[in-house]
Amino acid sequence: MNLKMLVSYATLGYPNREDYLKLVKGLVDAGSDILEIGLLPKYAKYDGPVIRRSYKQVSSWLKDSWGLLEETRRAVNVPLVILTYLEDWVSSLSELLTKMRETGIDGVLFPDLLIDFVDEYEKYVQEIKAHGLKAVIFTSPSVPDPLIHKVSMLSDMFLYYGVRPTTGVPLPVSVDSVITRVRTLVDNKLVVGFGLSDINDMKKALNAGADGIAIGTIYIEEIEKNGVESAISLARTFRGIINGA
């Protein structure tokens, strides 16, 4: 199949255990190709205010993250990529990766890998792969061109490209010109996310050559306003846009 990808994000356990599980299933049914699951971090340093709110809510009750992850794994059959900060795991990385592997997780994405660990990123990518996991690499406009090109070949599944430095804040950026330029550097599938703020942005990204889009903040805002069903229905809309593009 030649269709472009919809990568959907959910914060593990948000808004509550029951609705969360309803959400992930619904997102997959609506046509998500891959699920990204956000693990509650100590400091969501590169996340925007919306996702931070979701973490805050989850932190008040969720104790057994791994148990919920296992349930997630059982609930859906698309690839699962865990989104978590490397910062929280530097001293226990092997344990983390082993546990992910055991839980049936497919891949992991560290948003801070190329920012705070850029001098050793290759070592970490090796370690992820050594544990039999996919390493999905996160890049952004502030990553130098040669590095984008290099990591695009190293990244498993696809290269994640965040167009805005902070998710959920619709800062004005020229999505199309940014993607058009980065497309020429990427020797891999290119998934664009981290701050696509509306349908217009998504269309621009796809037209500019993205192989897929990643959605997160929009779902959470929708859940805050209208609940998970409404968020799932948004996913269907996005799937339609992708198919139409």
Next chain:
Amino acid sequence: MNLKMLVSYATLGYPNREDYLKLVKGLVDAGSDILEIGLLPKYAKYDGPVIRRSYKQVSSWLKDSWGLLEETRRAVNVPLVILTYLEDWVSSLSELLTKMRETGIDGVLFPDLLIDFVDEYEKYVQEIKAHGLKAVIFTSPSVPDPLIHKVSMLSDMFLYYGVRPTTGVPLPVSVDSVITRVRTLVDNKLVVGFGLSDINDMKKALNAGADGIAIGTIYIEEIEKNGVESAISLARTFRGIINGA
């Protein structure tokens, strides 16, 4: 004869009647081709401090200028040119010129003609000539080039060119470059004076193409210091320089 001219200046009656007559005779004997005689003015506006001193001294005793002029005429047989300010005579010019003619004066030079009477200078030159006198025209570096050229053709005997704005003050000027330039404008004999301060200046002027030099302040300074005999002997020196040039 092709020799260049020595034009010598004397203030009428300076330093006293007797020495004055000795001086004019001596200057002619020493080889002056023309004598310029300065008539006591009301305000020696374009004269330097040395000549002003001579006027001041003369003003204390000389009452009968015309009588002394007649004596001068009888004493020497070279052309006599009277130097006086037109300003003093504007209302009685015809009488002045008539009297000069009667006294046997050859020509007249008004230093202020092209400065204070420039708009009517042609009228005045006509009037001088109409009285049978020579009109010697005084020019200087501040006279515009086209005007120098024009009056050089109008001037009788020679064109008088003053290199310094004030006689007797050895202001630094480039005598040679000034004369070289003005020489090309002058369709007449060119006599340079009004502030030649030393032998070096004279040589420069002659080498640069002057047809003669006019000396005044130097004589008066010499008389102040060493008397008329010494001034006459200077004239002989200058004659020698001219002949040698």
Next chain:
Amino acid sequence: LPKPLPPPRDPPDAEFSRIDLLRKIMPSEVLRQQFTVERFVSIPKEVREAYINIGRPTPLIRAKKLEEFLNTPAKIYFKYEGATPTGSHKINTALPQAYFSMKEGIDHLVTETGAGQWGTSVALSARMYGLNSTIFMVKVSYEQKPQRRTIMQLYGANVFASPTPHTEYGKKVLNDNPNHPGSLGIAMSEAIEYALSNGYKYLVGSVLDVVVLHQSVIGLETMRQLQEIDEEPDTLVGCVGGGSNFGGFSFPFIGSKKGTKYIAVGSYEVPKFSQGAYNYDFPDSAGLLPLIKMITLGRDYVPPPIYSGGLRYHGAAPSLSMLIKEKIVDWREYNEKEIFEAAQVFLQTQGIVPAPESSHAIRAVIDEALEAKRKNEKKVIVFNLSGHGLLDLPNYESMMKRIG
């Protein structure tokens, strides 16, 4: 840049998103440029014309008499940003920011100013595009530098001595201490609050990438001017307050691999290079703006009252900070005595009274030129003279009495 630049971020337990706040207070084209991180941004025609109108390109001048005085084999050139009407490089970013504001239908700009260079540039730029402006000037400067105030008023700005009773924050400060002398942090907080509550926009004068981007006109012009006289630069020198003049001047050279040595000069009294940490920190003292990763003395650092007002800043632009950490850019720090001596040498040889800030760069240039003399090397040293000191003469007067 050799590595990804760490992005701005919100603090851990933010009650509100600083990044979201930016969106409310800054003109959107300015924000777009800040976050788009394109490699080349072309200058809009209207901004180019505005640059020409204020006398750009500024001259590149050979400091021949300075070379003679130092008896150095090095050639010394300086890019003279003091030639702009407002006397410093600040106008280079104020103009485009005001232009974009005008295009977006904004009619009132707000900012803070300490020494006054930035406020002057905003006041003029606003007026050139028919916009109103309000400047919160640190009260102690407002009183000590009445001429800066006058010039802003002549440009048509409202100038307030901060803390003012016009904002909640100002009222709070005045309530605690009616005679508070003010600070840049307070003025900045007031300006942001004032912009927010009135629907005006806030302009930012340094540190952020977008400002460095606008300032790159300095380096680009310098590169062209050097090419025109067939000169290859070896050493590039500039002073660092927030880093925008240094970055704007040197980054185009670094990017196109021209030159072999880049020297950022700070103040010995504000020792961010020698003693600062490379950390995420707030660019503003009040903590209203997003955290950025930079070399910093800490936002609570209280700089001593040196005369180089523009260098009394706790941090340095993220891009510059990274280049320093990566040792691509060298640094120096000089004290007031050293820079006063350099200023005197410069003004007695070249005539221009340098801003005390720029005198830091001059001191480094003199040291480099003397080093070239010892080694008998024909180095080509180029520095950015970021501003003149004609409105800093009272400061020089004090230095003369104290040091000279």
Next chain:
Amino acid sequence: LPKPLPPPRDPPDAEFSRIDLLRKIMPSEVLRQQFTVERFVSIPKEVREAYINIGRPTPLIRAKKLEEFLNTPAKIYFKYEGATPTGSHKINTALPQAYFSMKEGIDHLVTETGAGQWGTSVALSARMYGLNSTIFMVKVSYEQKPQRRTIMQLYGANVFASPTPHTEYGKKVLNDNPNHPGSLGIAMSEAIEYALSNGYKYLVGSVLDVVVLHQSVIGLETMRQLQEIDEEPDTLVGCVGGGSNFGGFSFPFIGSKKGTKYIAVGSYEVPKFSQGAYNYDFPDSAGLLPLIKMITLGRDYVPPPIYSGGLRYHGAAPSLSMLIKEKIVDWREYNEKEIFEAAQVFLQTQGIVPAPESSHAIRAVIDEALEAKRKNEKKVIVFNLSGHGLLDLPNYESMMKRIG
């Protein structure tokens, strides 16, 4: 010039020759240039280099925003002499005079200054050639413009508040009135006496032909800069204090018959053009210098305390005076309110704070541009912006309060 220029002369009953005095107090090359009256004088290589070192050629800038503001079909250009380090055209003659002094082995230069522009230029030029300098600054300015004093001191000059106890003339004045505020005439007399009694040389800042000659670098550069952009000037405008900036700017154009209208602008409050006589008069109030024929309000004329210190002079250069009498050069006079308005328009459109003196020229330019608008004529107006007003901001502050 269409007619011979009347030469300087001594007064009728002079106890001493002023012309002879010149010889004792002025550098001889300067005197030679004053009296040689050559048609073209080439600039010595060393002076050319000194001009380059201070940033010459100064820019010729199109006042695009001013044109837009006035909505005129005329094009307006200005030659910006404020771009020199001392902020005005005065340095153009101070530099060659100091150079010739150095060549003649003179080691100390003396002059007077009122507002401070001239003193600043002499202080810097002296220092550039390793000479000492002493500046007699009118006491009231010394006190009101401390920054001018500071800058001269930074340039290494001795600055005295005149009247001083260092000259006989100063002592006499102080004896009569210990609190005498000083005047330009007194300062000039002191400077001349001080030079004479110490064997130093005196530099002259305006009025004399040699100064106009040195200032002609302005007009010659402007002509070349206009040619480079293929522009033919119609109207040339400048302000007149002693006449050296106007003469230096416009005479090269008049001489080569470029342009059709030349406008000399004076102050309404110092109405030399409308009420002055064309007479022999002393250029200095004390009567120490030779008489020259010029348009003059009389050497005893006491100018009112307007802010344009440079225009508070009773006469105008002999050459300019003659051109005005011959109606080759037109004149205008504007009052302070008119020039303050013009200054505001200019600084809000072009950013540069003009010297109050130069604002007179700006006012005439605005009037010409509006006239061109009424007649729908595409005139090319070029004016000399003789200096910036950054050290005159207290004056503008007062004007703002008074006229505002």
